[in-house]
Amino acid sequence: MTVTDITELSKAKVKVCMEDGSAFALYKNELKKFHIEKDKELSKDCYQYLMEDILPKRAKCRCMNLLKSRDYTECQIRAKLKQGFYPDKVIEDAVAYVSSYGYIDDARYANLYIEHTSNTKSRKQIENNLLGKGISKEIIEQIYEQYTKEEDFIEEEDVIKNLLIKKRYNSQNATYKEQQKMIAFLYRRGFSLDQVYKAVGELYDII
Numbered sequence: 001m002t003v004t005d006i007t008e009l010s011k012a013k014v015k016v017c018m019e020d021g022s023a024f025a026l027y028k029n030e031l032k033k034f035h036i037e038k039d040k041e042l043s044k045d046c047y048q049y050l051m052e053d054i055l056p057k058r059a060k061c062r063c064m065n066l067l068k069s070r071d072y073t074e075c076q077i078r079a080k081l082k083q084g085f086y087p088d089k090v091i092e093d094a095v096a097y098v099s100s101y102g103y104i105d106d107a108r109y110a111n112l113y114i115e116h117t118s119n120t121k122s123r124k125q126i127e128n129n130l131l132g133k134g135i136s137k138e139i140i141e142q143i144y145e146q147y148t149k150e151e152d153f154i155e156e157e158d159v160i161k162n163l164l165i166k167k168r169y170n171s172q173n174a175t176y177k178e179q180q181k182m183i184a185f186l187y188r189r190g191f192s193l194d195q196v197y198k199a200v201g202e203l204y205d206i207i
Contacts, residue, residue, distance in 0.1 A: 001042050002041055003016060012027055013027055014027075018042070024086065071109050072104060077095060078134075111146075114147060128190065157198075157199065160186060163189075186200070
């Protein structure tokens with residue numbers, strides 16, 4: 001297979017483009033080591049070695065380094081590897097590897113996210129945030145179903161009231177402008193207008 005282009009990614013790395021449209025990243029010193037040059041043929045054995053040994057090990061290492069500092073969803077890990085120009089097959093293998101050890105678990109991620117944000121965000125906003133992180137709607141619904149069965153689950157009306165208290169909002173003394181500002185603040189967080197109007201109008205004597 002012919003190398004069609006080699007472009008610099010950083011001081012240490014380059015992107016190698018192949019005639020079939022695929023691409024992968026290597027360190028600059030590896031170009032010489034594997035005799036890789038633009039418009040030259042890359043041997044089948046060398047290509048196979050890169051795809052089955054060098055890059056898979058590197059992708060797994062990349063995943064482990066990412067997961068040392070924080071949790072990632074499967075979608076986020078895939079995106080990180082894609083940014084590093086790892087081939088699709090290498091990405092699949094790396095994701096399967098870290099998943100098999102429980103290092104990435106979308107259900108656990110969603111559970112912890114809901115647990116830590118349910119007292120300050122609406123369900124709608126939480127769901128949108130999780131969907132944006134690549135968590136499936138099915139997983140989100142399963143976690144919420146589990147939470148709503150627990151006695152300590154915080155109802156959204158209480159979440160709104162807690163936010164108003166933190167904002168030191170007093171409906172009796174609030175001006176029209178302050179009321180509208182508070183309504184917009186809560187609405188942006190995904191609470192329904194019915195709930196917002198009710199809470200903003202009913203919450204009294206907050207210092």
